[in-house]
Amino acid sequence: MKKIFAAFTAAMLTASLIAVFTVNTAAFRPAVALTFDDGPAPGVTERIVEALLRHGAKATFFMVGEMVEKHPETARAVAEAGFEIGNHTYDHKNLKHLTAAEIKEELSKTAAAVKEATGMTVFAARAPGGNINDRVRALFEGFDVVGWTVDTKDWRDRDAEKLTEFIRRAPLKDGDIILMHDIRPTTADAVDEILTILEERGFELVTVSELAARKERD
Numbered sequence: 001m002k003k004i005f006a007a008f009t010a011a012m013l014t015a016s017l018i019a020v021f022t023v024n025t026a027a028f029r030p031a032v033a034l035t036f037d038d039g040p041a042p043g044v045t046e047r048i049v050e051a052l053l054r055h056g057a058k059a060t061f062f063m064v065g066e067m068v069e070k071h072p073e074t075a076r077a078v079a080e081a082g083f084e085i086g087n088h089t090y091d092h093k094n095l096k097h098l099t100a101a102e103i104k105e106e107l108s109k110t111a112a113a114v115k116e117a118t119g120m121t122v123f124a125a126r127a128p129g130g131n132i133n134d135r136v137r138a139l140f141e142g143f144d145v146v147g148w149t150v151d152t153k154d155w156r157d158r159d160a161e162k163l164t165e166f167i168r169r170a171p172l173k174d175g176d177i178i179l180m181h182d183i184r185p186t187t188a189d190a191v192d193e194i195l196t197i198l199e200e201r202g203f204e205l206v207t208v209s210e211l212a213a214r215k216e217r218d
C-alpha cells in the first residue's frame with residue numbers, strides 16, 4: 001500500500017511540475033521591436049507593411065517630416081495598418097550641429113506633418129544617425145528618446161540575403177530594438193523571411209512603445 005501511495009504521489013508531483021513548467025513557458029515570450037527609419041518611401045514602405053500584416057507582427061516606423069509631407073498617403077497606410085509612427089526629425093540633419101531652436105523645430109514640424117497626414121500623435125523620437133548628447137536629449141522634451149540595440153547595417157549593405165542571414169545569426173534577446181530602413185528596396189525584399197526567422201526563434205514582434213511599457217511592468 002505504501003509503495004502504491006509513493007508511486008501515486010510521484011506521479012502527481014511529476015504532473016504538477018509539468019503543469020507549472022507549461023504555464024511558465026507560455027507566460028514568457030521574448031519580444032523584440034523592429035524599427036524602420038527614414039521613410040515613408042512609396043513602393044517600399046507599403047511592401048514592408050503588407051509583410052508585417054501577413055505575419056501578424058507589429059513594428060515602428062521612424063519617419064522624416066519632409067518625406068511625410070511628400071508622401072502622406074504612404075504615412076497614412078502605415079497608420080491605418082495599426083503600426084507606430086516615430087519622429088525622426090524633419091530633414092535628417094546631425095542634431096549635434098544645430099541650435100536649440102532648430103532642434104525644437106525639427107521635432108515639432110515632423111510631429112505636425114505626421115498629425116496632418118495620419119491624425120496620429122507621435123510619442124517616440126529617434127535622432128538621425130544616433131547623433132545625440134545630453135544637450136540634444138534635453139530638447140526632446142515631450143518625446144520618448146528611442147535608440148537601438150541591434151544595427152543590421154541594411155543601409156550600407158543593400159543586400160536582402162545578407163540582411164536575412166544577419167537576423168538568422170544575431171544573438172538577439174528579449175527587449176532588443178532592431179534598426180532597419182524602409183527606404184531600401186532590399187530591406188523590403190528580406191522582410192518576409194526575417195519575420196519567419198524571428199517567429200521560429202520564438203520572438204514576439206511589438207512596437208517600441210509596447211516594449212517600453214513591458215519593461216516598466218517588469
Ligand SMILES: [Zn+2]
Pocket residue numbers: 037038088092128129
Ligand atoms: Zn535615419
